[in-house]
Amino acid sequence: MADKKKIDELALYGAFWRNNNFAGNYNFERLMALGMTQVMIPIFRSLGYTGEKLKDGYKRHLVFYNTHPYFGSLIMGVMAAMEEAKANDDSITTEVINDFKVAMMGPFAGVGDSFFWGTIHPIILAIAANLAIGGSFLGVVVAFLIGALAVVGTYYPFFWGYKGGTGIVEQIRSSQLLDKFVLGAKVVAMTVSGVMVASLINISTPVVLFKTEAEGSGVALQGILDAILPKALPLGLLFLVYFLLKKKLSPILVMLVLMALTVGLKALGWI
Amino acid sequence: MWKEAFLVALVAGGWSLFLKTIPEIIVILSKKESKFAAWWITIMRGIADAATYAYIIPAAITGLVLGDLKTGLYVGGTIQLMFLGVFIVGASIPPSPFLAAILTTALIILTKANIGEALALVVPISIASQLLTLAFMSLNVFFVHWADRMAEKENSVGLDLLNTLCSTGWHLVNIVPAFLGVGLGVEAAAKLLSIIPDWLSNGLGATGGILPALGFGMLLLIIASAEVWPFFFIGFLAAAYLNINALAGAIFGVCMALIYVRLKSAGADKAAK
Secondary structure: OOOOOOOOHHHHHHHHHHHHHOOOOOEOOOEOHHHHHHHHHHHHHHOOOOHHHHHHHHHHHOOOEOOOOOOOHHHHHHHHHHHHHHHHOOOOOHHHHHHHHHHHHHHHHHHHHHHHHHHHHHHHHHHHHHHHHOOOOHHHHHHOHHHHHHHHHHHHHHHHHHHHHHHHHHHHHHOOHHHHHHHHHHHHHHHHHHHHHHHHOOOOOOOEEOOOOOOOOOEEHHHHHHHHOOOHHHHHHHHHHHHHHHOOOOHHHHHHHHHHHHHHHHHHOOO | OHHHHHHHHHHHHHHHHHHHHHHHHHHHHHOOOOHHHHHHHHHHHHHHHHHHHOOHHHHHHHHHHOOOHHHHHHHHHHHHHHOOOOOOEOOEOOOOOHHHHHHHHHHHHHHOOOHHHHHHHHHHHHHHHHHHHHHHHHHHHHHHHHHHHHHHOOOHHHHHHHHHHHHHHHHHHHHHHHHHHHHHHHHHHHHHHHHOOHHHHHHHHHHHHHOHHHHHHHHHHHHOOOOOHHHHHHHHHHHHHHOOOHHHHHHHHHHHHHHHHHHHHHHHHHHHO
16 A cells, blocks of 8 residues: 555644634535535645545535534544545545534534533623723733633644544543533533622612502512512523523514513613 | 724724735635644634624724723623623524624714613614624525535635635624714714603613523523523522622532532442442
């Protein structure tokens, strides 16, 4: 057999920067299909794919693909490793490659959503927002941490994915590392959400019950609620929103409902 | 107003056309990869990502270029808290306040509009920019079919350019409305604000405290399960009774996660034996 084909190091860096455009062509039909394909361009070029082989390669990756933008780069790295293996051993079929992709994109989206969207981003952004409202430029500096996370969070997974190949996934699976990580991230995200629901949702009522003619008479409704459970109204509001979303109402519709509700209740003087 | 409009358009993503798109096109056409270019483009993406998710950044920089940083910081921080937790999850696209953060800041600085009243425009503008996003995602279906034809012809450079320009399209979706909004819309918006009745602007102003419920509702929709709901209530009660903040909540959460995951896998190991 001739020399083993190997992806040139610079081609890997080419794939790495193209990974930044993963969602460039985000669309309703195949989501990130073209993003995945663009990452493969320098890989195919380096492996010397031409003609039928190149055409098949592009078709192989122009299929439905959707995962988390940062951790998903690990799948891109593994794809590069699999293409390298396929260039040397044609018995690896398109099905094997696509099955892997489909099997991994869900779990990785799950980790990324809980870890970045659910935990890290809200914490950084809440701190940054409070600094900014206080008039400190430090708020902007803290907010840029999000960008640093994007760079680090794509670089390491991509090169781990390439070096580990499919083996890295076996490793992750056998140690149940991924499952543990998802569960842990969810626990943190749920705790932080609980904290933020209590501290960030701002709704209270000035309604006074049993009011008579006398000055200072009556019982403040908010006082009663606070005695039962502080922040009961924010919690109730959250459950209302959760219920509506669970009923498959679109976020935009829920937002309109919330606006109408707020304007109505405010005009009535109930909140 | 057009000079201001140009500056605001640069903040809204115009900068990336020069610093990200052009270097990408140079690499693609020359077919020469380099580590320097890869890092440069990735760092530019990091900056663009930070600005996309942290609305404080575009608002503050808009304030800076229009000469009133303090207003930018205040508006950015306020909008940030309203939309905390609202992210693109799966394929559902929520309203995005990126443009609203920029346009509201510009409106307040350029027309001396009342901050409270101007914030009433945040939600309508966010919904409008969501519609633009959805329109672009529909347009992208056409581009992915074009990509199929390019793949058929083994046109690598074409595919490369197509996805890069689609990426740039997401910036154009912000740049063009920001430019036109400041150039044409600011004075009209100020007039609109002056005729909105008090009861309506008061109500819209109060949505700031209500809207975070949407973000967290969406978040819970994807991560909540019977197994992890108790942790939500622990966090909620800790904040309601002890007033702990987000960072303390996160540390608290990490401790519980370490304990819970370890106990659970120890239990599973025992069961396996």
